[in-house]
Amino acid sequence: MLTSPHKYNEKNKMSASSANLAQRGYQYGFSENGNAMYDLTGRQRKAHTMIAVLQDYFGGNLNSRSILNLGGSTGIIDSVLAQHVQTVTSVDIDEKAIAYAQQHFSTPNLQFALGDAMNLAQANNTFDIVICSQVYEHVPDSAQMMQEIHRVLKPGGVCYFAASNRLMWNxxxxxxxxxxxxxxxxxxxxxxxxxxxxxxxxxHLSYWGLKKLVSHFKCHDYTTRMLASPLQFGIEYMVNPDHFKGKLAKFLAKYCFWSLPGYIWILEK
Structure with missing residues (x-):
């Protein structure tokens, strides 16, 4: 979902008639594919879950932490994150989404910019936290993106990594x-x-592909903990422990972890 801050040429867009149909380039204009990136309630819920996980991991508030959010899109998630941390830098290649974010969310500790997740403009060892939530499947080279995440994180810094499993029903x-x-x-x-x-x-990658993708980090799994305590991490709207879906998710997490539709990991540098 991310590329260089330079304005792209129309010939780079993918379409059915393109001569490069079989090649994956950058995925432009993602926010125009439906209304998901403008879903205020849904995006705010995701942000609160991120905060809950990060506060649990760090054992307290995040007031002194700096965040880089990859694929921040319309800025809704960033606006929530900025209420809990020192600074938030949000990057995306989606020009319309960045323009929307800049128009609707303005606080001194929040910055939006066009940027490439595979070639970040930020210096080495800059951020305490990188958010990479449902982004890896959108970039041309997810391994290169993970190398960039590792580079810009401070020693001991972490990546909040939310990823879907290729082996999912829908x-x-x-x-x-x-x-x-x-x-x-x-x-x-x-x-x-x-x-x-x-x-x-x-x-998308399978569980084993995802583990290989993040192998140069120390991986702290939060998936199982979140399924066990959905209220603590703000996911009860997705996983009700009293309903069949919630019970099935806990069963799969215990006996068939590789088959879960998605994962939340904290990746430590």
């Missing part, structure tokens, strides 16, 4: 069953037949 970006597990050539056709798009851009 692909959330397009609401299509089994889309993420299909060979990409078939997935493109599936999207077109369902009238949901021309090109399946997102590239």
């Amino acid at each position: 692909e959330p970006h397009y609401n299509l069953p089994l889309l993420s597990v299909m060979p990409r050539s078939i997935a493109h056709s599936y999207l077109r037949l369902a009238h949901k798009g021309d090109y399946y851009y997102e590239k």
Whole structure:
């Protein structure tokens, strides 16, 4: 979802008629794909969960911490984060989303900028925390992005990493069953037949692929803890422990962790 701060050429956009259809470039204009990035309640809930996890990990308030949010988009999450930390820098390649964020959210400790997650402008050892929430599948090279995250984190700094599992029943970006597990050539056709798009851009990894992706960090899993205490981490709206879905999630976390649809990890440098 992120690229260089320079204005891109239209020829780089992916479309069904593009000669480069089989190649993954940058994914521009993500905020224009539906209303998810403008969902105030949903985005605020995600932000409060991030804060709850980070406060638990650090054992207290985050007033002295600096955050870099990759793929901040419309700034809703950043506006909540900024209420709890010293500074927030939010970067994205989505020009319309950044313009929206700059217009609607303005505080002294909050900065929005066009930026490339695979080639960050920020210096080495700059941030206490990097937020990388549901971003890895959108960038052309997720391994390069993780190297950049490692570079800009201070020693002992952490990345809040929220990631979907390729082995999931329903692909959330397009609401299509089994889309993420299909060979990409078939997935493109599936999207077109369902009238949901021309090109399946997102590239999800399995649990084992995700573990390899973050292997140069020390990984602290919060997934199981969150499923056990959904109220503490503000996810009770998704996982009600008294309902079937909540009980199933806890069962899978205990016996088939690799099959969970997503994970929350704190990655320590």
